[in-house]
Amino acid sequence: FEKGDGPQVECPAGLSPHGIVAVEVEGDSMEPVYSDGDLLFYTREALGVPDEALGHRCVCEDADGHAWVKQVKPGREPGTFDLISLNRGVDPMWGVRLKWAARVRLHWPAELAVRCE
Numbered sequence: 057f058e059k060g061d062g063p064q065v066e067c068p069a070g071l072s073p074h075g076i077v078a079v080e081v082e083g084d085s086m087e088p089v090y091s092d093g094d095l096l097f098y099t100r101e102a103l104g105v106p107d108e109a110l111g112h113r114c115v116c117e118d119a120d121g122h123a124w125v126k127q128v129k130p131g132r133e134p135g136t137f138d139l140i141s142l143n144r145g146v147d148p149m150w151g152v153r154l155k156w157a158a159r160v161r162l163h164w165p166a167e168l169a170v171r172c173e
Contacts, residue, residue, distance in 0.1 A: 064172040065095060068162055075099045076161075079115055079123070085141040086125055089113070093166035096125060100158040105137060109157040113142075116157035124149075128157050 067073040081094045090096065090113075098115045105116075105128065114128045116139070126139035131151045139149040 065169050066172060068097065068164065071097060071162060075101075077115075079125070080166075081125060085143050085146040086113070087143045089142050090125060090163060091166070095164040095166070095169050096160045097162040097164070098158040098160055100156055103156045105154050105157040109159050112159045114157040114159050117155045119153040119155060121155075125160070128154070 065078050067076055076097055076099055078095050078097050081090045109128050116124050124139055129138045131137045136151040137154050139152050
């Protein structure tokens, strides 16, 4: 969705609603930590992959415009990253070029989400 379009949810207590983004998990590649339908909240200041993202679970966008929720690690080649799934049945994505990555700040199981009409 374009910025501000798409489904809306209430901002969780303790997080500033300014600059916070929620994404809904699709699929099982991050099981058992994140499940299909869960919400992940993140903030992103700019393009790029900050050092604070490396080694952590992040929401990220690749050079082709696909969004992922993965653990981000430095790749073998400069400017690339390895995207690791927590589900051991899903193969890692090696040498991916990312537009940006942002650490997950808060995880809400699907049943706790309060959707706005």
